[in-house]
Amino acid sequence: MGKKGLGYYIVVRALMIIPTILILYTIVFILLRILPGNPILAVVGTRNIPPEQLKHLEHLAGLDKPLIVQYFDYLWNVLHGNFGVTLASPMGVPVINYIATRFPATLELAIWGFSFSVIIGLVTGMIAALRKGGKIDTGMRLYSIIAYTLFIPWFGMILQYVFGVVLGVLPTGGRIDPRINLHTITGLYVLDSILTGNIPALISSIKHLILPSLTLGIVLSGAYTRLVRNNMVDVLSMDFIRSYKARGIPGYKITWYALKNAFIPVITLMGLQFAILLGGAILTETTFSWPGMGTFIVDRIEYRDYNSIQGAIIFFAFFVAVISLIVDVIYALLDPRIKY
Numbered sequence: 001m002g003k004k005g006l007g008y009y010i011v012v013r014a015l016m017i018i019p020t021i022l023i024l025y026t027i028v029f030i031l032l033r034i035l036p037g038n039p040i041l042a043v044v045g046t047r048n049i050p051p052e053q054l055k056h057l058e059h060l061a062g063l064d065k066p067l068i069v070q071y072f073d074y075l076w077n078v079l080h081g082n083f084g085v086t087l088a089s090p091m092g093v094p095v096i097n098y099i100a101t102r103f104p105a106t107l108e109l110a111i112w113g114f115s116f117s118v119i120i121g122l123v124t125g126m127i128a129a130l131r132k133g134g135k136i137d138t139g140m141r142l143y144s145i146i147a148y149t150l151f152i153p154w155f156g157m158i159l160q161y162v163f164g165v166v167l168g169v170l171p172t173g174g175r176i177d178p179r180i181n182l183h184t185i186t187g188l189y190v191l192d193s194i195l196t197g198n199i200p201a202l203i204s205s206i207k208h209l210i211l212p213s214l215t216l217g218i219v220l221s222g223a224y225t226r227l228v229r230n231n232m233v234d235v236l237s238m239d240f241i242r243s244y245k246a247r248g249i250p251g252y253k254i255t256w257y258a259l260k261n262a263f264i265p266v267i268t269l270m271g272l273q274f275a276i277l278l279g280g281a282i283l284t285e286t287t288f289s290w291p292g293m294g295t296f297i298v299d300r301i302e303y304r305d306y307n308s309i310q311g312a313i314i315f316f317a318f319f320v321a322v323i324s325l326i327v328d329v330i331y332a333l334l335d336p337r338i339k340y
Contacts, residue, residue: 009328010325013325017322020317020321021314021318021321022075024317025075028309028313029070029074035304039061039087039303039306040054061087078311082094083095083099083307083310083314084307084308084311086305086308087303087304087307088304088308095307099293099311099315100187101187102292102296103187103292103293104186104188105290105291105293106285106290106293107188108187108189108190109209109212109290109292110216112209113212113213113277113284114216114220115213116214116216117220117221117224118224120217120218120221120225121224121227121228122228122259124140124144124221124225124229125140125144126229126232128225129229129230129232129233129236129258130232130236132236140225140229141225141229143222144221144222144223144226144229145222146222147220147221147222147225148219148220148223149222150218150219152216152283153283153286156212156283156284156288157287160211160288163211170210174289175205175291176204176208177204180201181201182196190209212284212287212288212290215288216277224266224269224273227266228259228262231261231262231263231265234262235258235261235262241257241258268327271326271327272327274323275320275324282295282297286298296312
């Protein structure tokens with residue numbers, strides 16, 4: 001692990017989260033201010049309001065301060081766990097309240113989409129490697145290319161039409177049937193349904209999750225298919241695999257050993273893909289009317305709600321940075337050859 005060890009590396013990587021978030025916050029702050037539009041006017045509409053009333057509302061929102069003051073005021077509040085209040089209707093609601101209610105929905109969708117992508121990618125990649133050079137291998141590689149280039153809204157609408165409109169077996173939007181009452185504990189509907197023993201809510205929440213998570217999973221599985229296939233082909237050609245075959249070890253055990261060795265590079269991709277899932281959920285949430293962080297950000301952008309947009313993005317950035325750190329640590333623990 002090197003002279004300084006994993007502990008030192010974790011501390012350094014954790015400290016690197018600070019400048020990463022600062023840079024992202026600075027970019028978002030500048031972009032929001034240079035884009036046309038005023039959050040106060042966006043809320044009150046296009047009707048004329050007295051200039052003194054407009055100035056009063058801007059003063060209440062802190063928009064009459066110099067930009068440099070606004071920048072550091074918000075940053076200081078974030079350091080104290082305060083992401084500000086909404087500038088758009090409903091005004092004055094703490095942004096952290098929206099994050100607390102919307103983020104579990106995005107997280108649940110990301111977990112299911114991530115699970116689908118990993119399972120599909122591992123299965124298709126392993127099949128392609130075991131049938132190297134054949135038609136099945138060609139088909140799996142073609143699948144990986146097509147899946148990776150799919151446009152999420154288009155593919156999601158295709159699934160909505162087939163399974164929701166034509167077959168009528170799955171809902172096309174929302175998180176749960178509005179007629180079902182669910183006592184939320186974690187905000188993750190499937191988990192809350194299990195914890196409260198609410199079977200109808202469990203069935204409904206799973207049915208609502210299938211289409212959006214399958215859309216994400218299939219689109220992102222293409223990268224896993226190609227990576228797993230290429231790594232397994234390399235591993236299957238190594239000397240220790242030939243030794244296993246010469247000793248008469250069953251084929252399923254050899255495949256398992258090869259998959260374990262090929263899986264280490266996939267760990268890094270898994271972390272990156274999970275981070276992409278959180279960010280890319282905006283397209284999926286919009287397509288499936290999923291009440292998560294993605295739809296919240298889109299809604300706030302329309303109103304130029306600076307605080308909500310900044311708070312949501314900073315929260316996302318911090319979460320993604322932590323996920324990346326965890327992935328690096330797991331990668332180091334799984335592969336002793338890594339030196340830090």
